[in-house]
Amino acid sequence: MALYRKYRPQTFEEVVGQSHVTEILTKALDNQMISHAYLFAGPKGSGKTSCARIFAKGLNCETGITSKPCNECESCRLINEGHSLDVIEIDAASNRGVDEIRELRERVKYRPAQSRYKVYIIDEAHMLTREAFNALLKTLEEPPEYVVFVLATTDPQKIPPTVLSRCQRFRFKKLTSDEVFQILENVCRSEGFSYQQEALELIAEVSDGAVRDALNLLEQISVVDEGKVSIKTARFLLNVVEDEVILDLLKTAFEDMDKAVERLAQLMESGVEAMELFRTMKSLVRRSVFKNKPWPRDVALEMFKMLESYNFIMERTEFPAVAMVALLSELRSEADLGIPKGGESVPLSQKNADKEKTAVAEKLQEPAAETKKGKKDSNQKREALTDDVEAETVKEEKESESDEQVTDAAATPVTAVGEDSSQDATGLESWIENVRSEYVPLYVVLREGKARIEGERLILSFPGLLHMYRRFMELPQVQKVLHNYGHFKVELQTEAEEKDESVLEIFKQVFPEAQIEEVKNN
Ligand SMILES: [Zn+2]
Numbered sequence: 298m299a300l301y302r303k304y305r306p307q308t309f310e311e312v313v314g315q316s317h318v319t320e321i322l323t324k325a326l327d328n329q330m331i332s333h334a335y336l337f338a339g340p341k342g343s344g345k346t347s348c349a350r351i352f353a354k355g356l357n358c359e360t361g362i363t364s365k366p367c368n369e370c371e372s373c374r375l376i377n378e379g380h381s382l383d384v385i386e387i388d389a390a391s392n393r394g395v396d397e398i399r400e401l402r403e404r405v406k407y408r409p410a411q412s413r414y415k416v417y418i419i420d421e422a423h424m425l426t427r428e429a430f431n432a433l434l435k436t437l438e439e440p441p442e443y444v445v446f447v448l449a450t451t452d453p454q455k456i457p458p459t460v461l462s463r464c465q466r467f468r469f470k471k472l473t474s475d476e477v478f479q480i481l482e483n484v485c486r487s488e489g490f491s492y493q494q495e496a497l498e499l500i501a502e503v504s505d506g507a508v509r510d511a512l513n514l515l516e517q518i519s520v521v522d523e524g525k526v527s528i529k530t531a532r533f534l535l536n537v538v539e540d541e542v543i544l545d546l547l548k549t550a551f552e553d554m555d556k557a558v559e560r561l562a563q564l565m566e567s568g569v570e571a572m573e574l575f576r577t578m579k580s581l582v583r584r585s586v587f588k589n590k591p592w593p594r595d596v597a598l599e600m601f602k603m604l605e606s607y608n609f610i611m612e613r614t615e616f617p618a619v620a621m622v623a624l625l626s627e628l629r630s631e632a633d634l635g636i637p638k639g640g641e642s643v644p645l646s647q648k649n650a651d652k653e654k655t656a657v658a659e660k661l662q663e664p665a666a667e668t669k670k671g672k673k674d675s676n677q678k679r680e681a682l683t684d685d686v687e688a689e690t691v692k693e694e695k696e697s698e699s700d701e702q703v704t705d706a707a708a709t710p711v712t713a714v715g716e717d718s719s720q721d722a723t724g725l726e727s728w729i730e731n732v733r734s735e736y737v738p739l740y741v742v743l744r745e746g747k748a749r750i751e752g753e754r755l756i757l758s759f760p761g762l763l764h765m766y767r768r769f770m771e772l773p774q775v776q777k778v779l780h781n782y783g784h785f786k787v788e789l790q791t792e793a794e795e796k797d798e799s800v801l802e803i804f805k806q807v808f809p810e811a812q813i814e815e816v817k818n819n
Contacts, residue, residue, distance in 0.1 A: 299512075299513070299516065300484060300488075300512040300513070300515060301509045301512040301513060301516075304480075304484050304487070304512065306344065306347050306351065307351065307366075307368050307377065308368070309348075309351055309364060309365075312344050312347065312348060313344070313472065313476050313479065313480055313508075314343070314470060315348065318337075318348060318467045318469060321467070322348065322351075322352055322355075322364070322467075323364035324364075326352070326355045326356070326363060326364040327363070327364050331362075331445060332445075332464075332465045333440040333446065333463075334437055334440070334445070334446040334447075334463050334464040334465065335349075335352075335446065335447045335448065335464055335466075335467065336448045336450065336456070336461065336465070336466045336467065337447060337448065337449045337469060338450050338451070338452075338453040338466065338469065339467075339468060339469025339470065339471070340451060340471045340506055340507070341507050342472075342504070342507025342509045342511075343469040343470065343472060343507075343508075344508070345420075345449040345450075346386075346418065346420055346449055349416075349418045350376060350384070352416075353384045353414070353416040353418065353445075353447075354368070354372070354373045354376050354377075356412075356413060356414040356416060356445060357373075357376070357381070357383060357409075357412035357413055357416070358370060358373055359371065359372050359373075372411065372412050381411070381412070382409075382410040383410055383411055383412045383414065383415050384418065385415070385416070385417050385418070386418045386419075386420065387401075387418070387420065388420045389419055389421045389424040389425045389429070390420070390421040390424045395426055395428060395429050397429075398425065398428075398432045399432060401417060401432070401433075401436070402432050402435065402436060405436055405440075405441060405444055408443055414444070415441075415443055415444050416444075416446075416447065417444070417446045417447070418447045419433075419446065419447070419449065421450060421451070422449060422456060423450045423451070423452040423453070423455035423456055427457075430456075430457050430460055433460060434459055434463075437460065437463045438463075446464075448460075453466075471505075471506035472506040472507075472508060474498070474502050474506075477501040477504060477506065477511050478497050478498060480511070480512075481497045481500060481512070481515055482497060484515065485515070485526060489524070490515075490519050490524055490525065490526050491524070491525050491526070492527075493527050493528045495528040495584065496518065496526045496528040496530075496531040498584065499528065499531050499532070499535065499537065500518070500531060502579075502580055503535055503537075514531075514534070514535075518530050518531050521534065537573060537577060538569055538574055538577040539577075540577065540581050542569075542574075542577070543577050543578045543581050544581070545560070546560055546561065546574070546625070547578075547625070547628065550625040550626070550628065550629045551628075551629050554626055554629060557622075557625050557629075561574075561618065561622060561625070562618075570617070571611075571617035571618045571620070571621045572611060572612075572617055575604070575617070575621065575624070579601070579604045582601045583601060585597035586601060603624070603627060603628060604624070607620065607624050607738065609738070609769065609772075610738040613769070614741065614742075614745065616745055619745065620738070620741050623733075623737040623741045624737070626737070725748065725749065725750055729743050729744070729748060731782075732778060732782075735778045735781070736774055736775065736778045738769075738775075739774075739775050739778055739779075742766065742770075743757070745757075745759065746758055746766065746789070753785060754785065754786050754787075755779075755785040755787050755788065756788045756790060757787070757788070757789050757790070758789075758790040759790075759791065766789055767789055770787050770789070
């Protein structure tokens with residue numbers, strides 16, 4: 298028997314992560330307050346049909362209506378096996394339910410054959426046709442007292458309001474990877490699988506809250522591994538990037554950003570997806586939070602926060618590779634981050650601080666006497682981000698920082714965004730570069746959108762998905778950065794061409810200094 302069937306929860310206590318639902322259903326059964334229609338809405342694999350079956354068992358258990366069905370009586374067993382005459386499961390996705398619902402309208406007139414209630418569980422209910430919904434509605438308007446409907450759906454918006462209003466509604470939440478991990482661990486113990494923790498973490502991460510997917514994966518791996526669940530096989534089957542690749546990439550980024558861009562381009566050309574790199578990086582950093590290695594816990598936490606702030610952009614951007622470059626350069630610029638070196642952790646701030654400080658000091662032609670940590674970090678950050686920064690620029694920013702009241706943003710000449718700058722490409726360039734030090738995701742979007750300024754308008758053009766970019770531009774942190782530079786009216790435009798611009802082309806735009814030509818010829 299497939300693992301996901303074998304370990305389907307049989308009682309409300311066994312349902313993971315949905316106590317807000319199971320508590321109410323438990324009370325309803327214990328107090329015998331039964332409605333005629335329920336809507337279970339939530340992501341796939343979150344336990345909607347399992348809960349519907351437990352509820353049906355609770356209604357029909359031979360021990361009486363109960364929140365704790367015995368799972369032993371004839372009725373419970375038949376429901377568990379899917380053979381009960383009175384618990385009818387309809388998959389609306391298979392033929393959109395037309396015949397079933399027509400039949401249902403006929404059959405609903407007859408009392409249950411063996412039990413108290415006739416329970417109709419309609420899976421993927423949003424897939425029902427309009428005719429099927431109309432037929433269902435007729436039944437819902439005057440339901441026989443022995444009929445209970447449970448509509449399960451991943452997409453409640455597609456259910457007609459007339460049907461919705463007759464249902465008691467429950468929202469199932471997407472399981473966290475920790476919750477999926479717990480389930481996987483329990484199954485491994487029951488099955489006697491020996492497992493590597495990393496393997497279960499990886500499965501939990503990629504299954505994205507869907508328990509069924511997670512258990513199917515676990516089963517595949519255990520078959521290949523003959524009763525073991527190893528990270529090696531998990532990675533092999535999932536075709537994911539090895540941790541070493543990520544460690545190498547980060548190490549390179551900390552040492553030399555140009556090389557890191559080359560390395561990234563090589564990886565992408567060999568078929569690795571940026572999103573996959575991002576996911577592996579997150580998983581590695583998360584593990585580091587628990588294990589205290591390869592990075593110390595506090596460092597890993599800082600890194601994790603930064604990675605989390607990239608979720609939005611990574612999931613939506615058309616150019617995830619560019620976002621990866623931005624992420625790497627931002628990680629690199631975090632002066633407090635450590636990089637693993639020969640097994641022990643060396644804080645990056647110590648490793649690079651002196652070098653960076655000297656570089657800045659040389660450019661400023663003044664003693665490297667920094668007292669305030671904040672200022673030092675700030676300068677390092679700029680130094681790290683702009684590989685060949687003009688001494689004048691640094692000096693200017695340095696001066697503005699000497700006054701604690703003046704923010705970096707205020708120090709930016711307002712003309713950079715005014716009417717004059719619309720003809721002034723360098724003004725816009727330096728403005729965008731400043732945004733880079735404030736909020737890298739916005740920087741990436743400005744680059745992607747080929748930002749230009751006309752009068753008071755900031756115009757961005759994208760190949761599509763304007764609604765997504767609009768939502769991004771409305772984020773509070775984005776608004777804050779924009780306000781720092783003046784009041785724009787942001788305009789988004791569609792731009793059909795250049796959609797399949799190669800990753801390398803974009804790299805070249807963002808990092809013109811990177812030596813990409815050689816990589817291309819490899
Ligand atoms: Zn029973």
